[in-house]
Amino acid sequence: MYMEQLKGLEDKIKVIAFDADDTLWETQTYFDEAEERLCSVLAEYGDSxxxxxxxxxxxxxxxxxxxxxVMAFTLSMIETALRLSSDRIPAERIAEIYAAGRTLLRIPATPLPGVSGTLEKISRSRRYRTIVITKGNMLDQENKLGRSGLKPFFDHVEIVSGKNEKTYSDILEFLDVRAQEFLMVGNSFKSDISPVLKIGGYGAYIPFHTTWQHERTDEYDHPKLFRLESFSGLERLVL
Incomplete structure (x- = not known):
């Protein structure tokens, strides 16, 4: 069945879109570390x-x-600390929480294994338009893309407030491409894959070793879904 899915795929796809965080570079691990720091600072108010x-x-x-x-996460950490302490947490502890959040603005954004090489091959093939679709703070995402060194591989970047069927439909309309000519690559089944499948596009799902609780969802099989063990596995699909 998998080989049947592959037949002629490279002739159908015109645009390949990539999620950024935990698809192109590691992100969630750093958020998990900041969360652990919050638990340490707030230990007197409850267990982890x-x-x-x-x-x-x-x-x-x-x-x-x-x-x-990052900003939403940091503000939520501070708000949680204030609420659990009934607004009595010392200022120096708030400063610790703020510092833990601030470090997330400087994560290295080093490309994950196979990412740079695969993107270079896709770029050299000149078969597809390649774009990034990521959600989060615009400046932070732009900075990470710059630090990653991957920006030259992409024709367009979309930084969105959320990912759902309308988000993808609007982007496809802007790009003047049909859903059946679109492949989305990402680590979140909920945000990257399922909405695209529902509008008629293709999804290449590359799970990461850790997932934010908000992104967890039931997964399902689909004739336009490809499950990959690594980013470099994408080469078999499109090259």
Missing amino acids: QYIKEELFKTETQNMDELGYG
């Missing part, structure tokens, strides 16, 4: 599991106003 649950609750409540990314 409780602190993490309360943080996620705060993040979820803030999404409509703050969206995703």
Whole structure:
């Protein structure tokens, strides 16, 4: 069945889009480390599991106003600390939490294994338009893309507030490409893969070793879904 899926795929696809965080470079691990720091600072107010649950609750409540990314995460950590301490947490501890969040603006954005080589081959093939579709803070995402050294491989970058069927449909309309000519590559089944499959596109799913709780969802099989063990496995699909 997998080989049947592959037949002629390179002739159907015109645009390949890539998620950024935990697809092109590692991100979630650094957020997990900041979360552990929060748990350490707030240890007197509860155990780690409780602190993490309360943080996620705060993040979820803030999404409509703050969206995703470092600033939203940092503000949610501070808000959680204030709430759990009944606004009595010392200023120096708030400073520690702020510093933990601030470090996330300087993560190295080193390309994950196979990313640079595969993108270079796809670029050299000149078969496809290649774009990035990522959510988060615009300046932070632009800076990470710059630090990664991968920007020359992409024709276009979209930094969005969220990823759903309408997001992808709007991007495809802007690019003047049909869904059946579009392949999305990413590590989040919920944000990168499922919405694209639902509008008729193709998805290449590359799971990462850790996933943010908000991105966890039930997965399913689909004739336009490809599950890859590594980024370099993409070469077999499109080259």
